[in-house]
Amino acid sequence: MTSADFQSIALDGRPAVDERLLDGLNPRQREAVLYRGRSLLIVAGAGSGKTSVLTRRIASLLASGEASPLQILAITFTNKAANEMRERVQHLVGRGADSRSDTGMWISTFHSACVRILRRQAEQIGLKAGFTIYDSADSRALIKRIVKELDADTLNLTPGIVAGKISKQKNELIDVETYARNVNTDDPAEVAFLEIYRRYTAGLRRANALDFDDLIAETVHLFRAFPEVAALYQRRFRHVLVDEYQDTNHAQYALIRELTRPIKPQHVPEDTRMAVDASGGLPGASLTVVGDSDQSIYAFRGADIRNIVEFERDYPETKTVLLEQNYRSTQNILDAANAVISNNFDRLEKNLFTTVGSGHPIIGYTGYSGHDEAQFVADEISALHTAGTPYREIAVFYRTNSQTRPLEDVFIRSGLPYKIIGGTKFYERAEIKDAMAYLIQVANPADDLALRRILNTPKRGIGPATEAALQAHADKMGVPLRDALGDAGQLDLGPKVTRAILDLAELLDEAEAMHVAGGKAADILLALLAGSGLLDALRATRDPQDEARVENVEELVSVTKEHAKNNPDAGLLEFLTEVALVAATDEIEDESGTISLMTLHTAKGLEYDAVFLTGVEEDLLPHRMSSGEPGGLAEERRLFYVGITRAKKRLFLSLSMTRSSFGDTSVAMPSRYLQEIPPGLIDWRQSPGDATSRGGTRPRALNARGYAGGAARGFSYSTEALPPAPPRVKREWASEITGKVRDNGDLTLEAGDRIRHTDFGDGKVVAVTGQGTKSIAEVQFETAGKKRLLIKIAPIEKL
DNA sequence: CCGTGTTCTCTTTTT
């Protein structure tokens, strides 16, 4: 591109772009595709077609010749989003957009992009290219060792707290030395934390390893310490685009900042064909960020909502485009979403609208137990499926992973095909981590953590005492543990143990030779499995679970083979990198005919015809843990908002009167956020009021529309779609939310007992099911018919 | 050193 081209585009801001690229876009979206300038902020409400805008923007840059694929860097939140974007761009421009090869554009996550940069530039920051990426469990293990060494958990420094604190420092780009300079030496806890942080950092260094947060932070440090390295990437990436910008943390923000800095004249090569400015330097790359502060749900991970709210301040010449038209959901769903989110103050005013019409009402249901709630979900899914909704278009969301259990129980019993996205992942299974540890140790012999994991797996008689002896020897020689294995003969250990250690050393050496010679992950893994006897040991036991473990390890072998097939050039390192960075959503297969179960967090960015949002209860949504933190309740509300806006046609909100956690069950109350939805939008199959005081099966017509509650709370929403409010009717369950739930204590009933209910009068207990607080009595009333009542909280007395 | 049985923590969300 010549200087003249650049100028003309910058001035009139309207490049000549093939009309077909703009097909079907509304004026705002067109503007977002076509604007040319230093920086662009696209505030994209949920479902406003931002992926479409982003892909067309990239395609238009390529099609008009303003950019070559090489000059594009697009950052997404997940690998799945990256793949999808790459495919769509490819489809639009009709040519290769392969980010894997260095000739293509980079469309990847923050973490993948940084690993690519760091593997190339590893020496500069004192690492070897084969560095290990520690996942949270690995970091936790290392921290745990250190905490134990220092006996630090005595003063509230548990591994979990320390891990969170270290992560926080790194996300704020505060390294150990910076932290040390500002530490309050009078506070023993802070001093202890500093020492842990120091040893943790040293431990990672020694192991030639980086944790998740390091991937970003170290790249920023690299760019700041070596301007000529930064210039390499600044010259290359002339167009930087960031998706889900609201969830970037400070380190990620700094990374973008470094990448888009103007390039100083001394870093501009003589022969550049790019447009230099008056001083001989190059202007910074153009930056496009897309985000929605209403969907910021990762503050706990350091995401800084200010990054988007204050974007215009940080990049003063920024153009802002607001996308409010929603192409995903029905008006009913959007009304609910708008009403909920409008309770958050301090936000960019935004109101989603659609032209598709109001659609179905939102369906609500209150179960007696988590199991009962799950049964409702399963029944409705069966009905939807019968009516023609494919399973893959149905999703069930929940706040915490522990809520999956009753859902799984019922789904299995109902024969519904489902897949849990995230949760206990394949790669977190012990046997997989064992096999992976062999591979990691081969790729990175300095990784003591990986070696310790496999030292005695499978059992070869190397216990804690032997490990300590090896470690002592390694420390004395100042070498990694791995190098100590070869010296086992000098350590005065038993002949059997010595033999075992030397065998292991030999096996690892052989595998390392394969790796150095460019061997494939699959071949190396097979050699390691055969040589170590890991599979044989699992096959030999009588533990029935080991059968599944064998299958899992075999599955891992297929994964390595599959990886080699898809990436012919990839070796062991590429395989390990990919595994380390897989995200929950990457597991979703679009073709599969299964229902997707996932947390609200992993639901972000996805959409389904029918969405079930379960566990809409106090202490769950908002989660109990969130109420203590500043902004916690607002973030939980955004989480609820994200969940609602995933639904295209049907939305189901459900909760339960009781919830079991920790083994025993407790009474749950409806979420405060339910009150924020205009009551007329929800058709309660069984409202919280029905479930507590009326025993269920209340005629639906009474619940359907027109309760006056809610409006009093002062939120604004379009009333046009609703019928006029009838004269004030008793608010069905408002008081139940803030007021106390009735509690019958240890009242126990059994079949044959006679009871009196405040609404239904006298009746006889037919049967009692469930345990403890969950027990339900089936009662035949003299006048009201048969009802199911939750014994602990129903308004009843024993006669 | 290994297996078994017991107690104790733990659940927020994740790249």
Next chain:
DNA sequence: GAGAACACGG
């Protein structure tokens, strides 16, 4: 209610 950490006996 599960998984990890610890204690104890072989």
